[in-house]
Amino acid sequence: MADSHLQAVKGAKVLMVGAGGIGCELLKTLALSGFEDIHIIDMDTIEVSNLNRQFLFRQSHVGQSKAKVARDAVLKFKPHINIKPYHANVKSPEFNVEFFKQFSVVLNGLDNLDARRHVNRLCLAAQVPLVESGTTGYLGQVTVHVKGKTECYECQPKPTPKSYPVCTITSTPSKFVHCVVWAKDLLFAKLFGDKSQDNDLNIRPSDDGNTSKNPEDVFERSSDENAEKYGRRIHDHVFGYNIELALANDETWKNRKKPSPIYIKDVLPDKSLQRNGHLENCTSEDMPISTMPTLGLKNPQDIWSLAENAEVFLESLRLFIEKRDKDIGNLIFDKDDQLAVEFVTAAANIRASSFGIPMHSLFEAKGIAGNIVHAVATTNAIIAGLIVIEAIKILQCDFHNCRMSYCLEHPSRKMLLMPVEPFEANKSCYVCSEQTLLLEINTWTTKLRDFVEKIIRNILGMNLPIVMHGANLIYEDGDDIEEDIATNYARNLDKVLAELPSQVTNGTVLTVEDLQQELTCNINIKHREEFDEEKHPDGMVLSGWSGHLNDNKVASNKENDISSAPSAAADAENPDGPDVVPEKPHSGSKRKISEVEESSDNSENPSSKPNLPDRENPHQVDDSNSGDDDDVVMLVALPEAGKKKRVQTAD
Numbered sequence: 001m002a003d004s005h006l007q008a009v010k011g012a013k014v015l016m017v018g019a020g021g022i023g024c025e026l027l028k029t030l031a032l033s034g035f036e037d038i039h040i041i042d043m044d045t046i047e048v049s050n051l052n053r054q055f056l057f058r059q060s061h062v063g064q065s066k067a068k069v070a071r072d073a074v075l076k077f078k079p080h081i082n083i084k085p086y087h088a089n090v091k092s093p094e095f096n097v098e099f100f101k102q103f104s105v106v107l108n109g110l111d112n113l114d115a116r117r118h119v120n121r122l123c124l125a126a127q128v129p130l131v132e133s134g135t136t137g138y139l140g141q142v143t144v145h146v147k148g149k150t151e152c153y154e155c156q157p158k159p160t161p162k163s164y165p166v167c168t169i170t171s172t173p174s175k176f177v178h179c180v181v182w183a184k185d186l187l188f189a190k191l192f193g194d195k196s197q198d199n200d201l202n203i204r205p206s207d208d209g210n211t212s213k214n215p216e217d218v219f220e221r222s223s224d225e226n227a228e229k230y231g232r233r234i235h236d237h238v239f240g241y242n243i244e245l246a247l248a249n250d251e252t253w254k255n256r257k258k259p260s261p262i263y264i265k266d267v268l269p270d271k272s273l274q275r276n277g278h279l280e281n282c283t284s285e286d287m288p289i290s291t292m293p294t295l296g297l298k299n300p301q302d303i304w305s306l307a308e309n310a311e312v313f314l315e316s317l318r319l320f321i322e323k324r325d326k327d328i329g330n331l332i333f334d335k336d337d338q339l340a341v342e343f344v345t346a347a348a349n350i351r352a353s354s355f356g357i358p359m360h361s362l363f364e365a366k367g368i369a370g371n372i373v374h375a376v377a378t379t380n381a382i383i384a385g386l387i388v389i390e391a392i393k394i395l396q397c398d399f400h401n402c403r404m405s406y407c408l409e410h411p412s413r414k415m416l417l418m419p420v421e422p423f424e425a426n427k428s429c430y431v432c433s434e435q436t437l438l439l440e441i442n443t444w445t446t447k448l449r450d451f452v453e454k455i456i457r458n459i460l461g462m463n464l465p466i467v468m469h470g471a472n473l474i475y476e477d478g479d480d481i482e483e484d485i486a487t488n489y490a491r492n493l494d495k496v497l498a499e500l501p502s503q504v505t506n507g508t509v510l511t512v513e514d515l516q517q518e519l520t521c522n523i524n525i526k527h528r529e530e531f532d533e534e535k536h537p538d539g540m541v542l543s544g545w546s547g548h549l550n551d552n553k554v555a556s557n558k559e560n561d562i563s564s565a566p567s568a569a570a571d572a573e574n575p576d577g578p579d580v581v582p583e584k585p586h587s588g589s590k591r592k593i594s595e596v597e598e599s600s601d602n603s604e605n606p607s608s609k610p611n612l613p614d615r616e617n618p619h620q621v622d623d624s625n626s627g628d629d630d631d632v633v634m635l636v637a638l639p640e641a642g643k644k645k646r647v648q649t650a651d
């Protein structure tokens with residue numbers, strides 16, 4: 001290492017946020033590159049599932065703080081450096097601007113959008129450069145954000161989640177993923193989720209001429225119906241009767257292969273379930289409730305036969321009713337819920353079989369339903385290396401040579417690692433530029449609570465907000481607020497905007513501030529009476545910036561969640577979020593592309609972004625081998641069937 005590198009590295013004090021897949025690699029690389037003062041924030045404890053790639057952790061560490069164990073592991077081979085761990089959420093108030101100011105550079109190894117946005121704001125306020133990163137399987141990226149020199153992390157819109165037309169899911173699936181979405185977001189939600197939610201599995205009376213039953217009751221279990229009888233009825237209803245109904249519509253099948261109805265009597269001719277396993281020997285208190293041992297199904301990578309799927313379907317339904325009765329009515333699909341995964345796999349496979357789509361194993365179905373892209377340790381290692389390279393350039397004030405780097409799955413222009421010059425800041429970014437936002441809202445019907453939750457927290461990503469109308473404080477969040485003031489704010493939350501003590505009406509300019517993030521923004525209020533219910537179900541439209549497009553609907557998902565996150569863990573998920581109308585991103589601003597572009601054979605459009613993965617979404621890389629939409633799916637909008645409307649999916 002050159003002397004100047006060594007000097008820069010030795011004198012630096014760095015903050016790492018996240019000690020997971022990328023973070024473990026990063027800490028090791030920092031230590032081996034000569035960094036001597038490293039602080040680590042991670043709020044998590046170690047789980048067994050981390051051990052395959054978070055190599056600083058061992059079985060004996062399960063349950064302990066990631067930050068602390070990572071420190072101890074690295075001190076074993078670099079005993080004389082300073083590593084300070086914080087087992088805490090980076091959003092806690094102790095990590096304020098003053099705290100951030102002590103660092104020369106901040107390095108993110110996070111897995112969700114919410115935390116990434118928060119760190120971005122603190123870095124801007126503290127004027128500390130940020131190196132941001134993410135990986136998804138073989139894909140990864142490292143971006144550099146330096147106030148006044150490059151764009152900030154929030155300058156560019158985040159990708160809109162993938163979507164499928166509702167009718168593809170409800171009526172004309174052509175891929176296994178469509179069947180998984182149907183099983184998870186329609187059938188599972190109908191049987192086990194919140195009954196008050198809209199669901200396209202409802203059969204409208206006009207479709208339902210053959211039965212005297214109220215169609216709303218089809219999924220209700222009558223008191224004289226045991227779990228197995230109920231399961232058989234539901235099976236025949238959704239895989240038999242509903243398919244026959246659909247077949248009656250000739251138009252639909254003119255240019256499509258017709259599905260075949262599947263009835264349980266044809267698949268499982270003898271009435272009783274074949275239980276091949278030995279339940280007594282296979283289950284214990286701490287084992288998850290599962291159909292597989294009972295049915296003698298051992299390998300999650302096997303593809304079950306149609307009969308086995310029918311058995312799993314009936315048995316999982318029975319186990320939910322008999323063993324998890326209390327959960328029914330509140331369940332949301334969770335990829336870590338074994339019984340839920342078994343039910344969804346079986347239902348998706350039976351539907352797939354009906355539509356002539358190849359069936360899949362539980363392992364594969366779980367990956368699709370749970371939005372899982374399996375982490376690749378090598379990608380994390382490459383990304384960590386690139387983070388350190390960029391950090392060293394920053395520390396040497398060699399900003400000119402800083403690059404955003406993309407790690408591709410297949411060579412593009414013979415390169416697997418693609419460098420791109422950082423972009424300039426987006427002048428309409430409300431986070432790093434002063435940009436007044438416009439909010440169209442019905443001030444006579446919308447409560448302050450909805451404004452605070454849906455706009456300020458979910459869309460603007462503020463953590464401890466204050467809302468002001470001129471000099472009047474309307475709302476404030478924080479622990480140290482006096483009781484009578486807090487009561488007053490609580491009262492305000494339940495008032496509609498126009499009836500607040502300081503009325504918010506057409507033309508009002510509200511100032512919203514987050515003291516922790518040191519971020520202020522002005523919002524111009526425009527009263528609007530009518531909203532298109534389908535387009536803007538929340539009755540709010542925010543415009544004037546090019547930030548996160550519906551990021552609330554992006555399912556985040558661990559380290560692969562480059563953008564988001566939705567999850568994410570279901571972090572910033574907000575199925576009720578209002579709509580955001582982005583401005584044309586970066587209008588007028590110059591976007592640079594690297595020298596790589598010049599030598600490429602695709603130089604006809606030098607002013608646009610090179611054909612790279614979207615910086616937030618490496619799935620979008622120019623990769624002829626990548627599947628189109630077979631990865632990730634989540635249905636959040638369930639409009640009336642029949643109408644063509646996009647079903648949101650997560651990426």
Ligand SMILES: Nc1ncnc2c1ncn2[C@@H]1O[C@H](COP(=O)(O)OP(=O)(O)OP(=O)(O)O)[C@@H](O)[C@H]1O
Nearest residue numbers: 018019020021042043044089090110111115558559
């Ligand atoms: N707000 C936050 N404050 C502190 N640490 C955070 C915050 N959000 C996420 N992290 C940490 O970022 C790390 C991201 O690591 P990674 O993507 O490998 O996820 P993981 O949770 O370890 O893996 P998996 O999701 O696959 O189990 C995690 O260790 C997580 O605890």
Ligand SMILES: [Zn+2]
Nearest residue numbers: 152155429432
């Ligand atoms: Zn910005």
